[in-house]
Amino acid sequence: MQNQPVLIHCSAGSIENAEQIAKELIHEHLAACVQISPISSVYRWQGVVNHEPEFSLQIKTSSQHVREVEKLIKRLHTYDLPEMIVVPIIDGSPEYLGWLHDSVR
DSSP: OOOOEEEEEESSHHHHHHHHOOOOOHHSOOOEEEEEEEEEEEEEEEEEEEEEEEEEEEEEEGGGGGHHHHHHHHHSSSSOOOOOOEOOOOOHHHHHHHHHHHHHH
């Protein structure tokens, strides 16, 4: 499944950190597009239930770049344990998927 389109989900605690990650991913040609949306998250961390505003990053890239994206997220993220979930894109408009492929190195 080398070089298949994927969607990576990540969340950040501030718009500044989300934008920093998104801009670097685009600059490095590791993502074709990153969408940022405000969200409200409820989670347990170190035994405490938290309810915090966060920013969701939807990162469109290819499977061959997943580890590089992960390294960049870990380097720039402000969290000790940043979320990173990879979901395969099994279908989509051929034109969009072609653009996605052409936009990453």
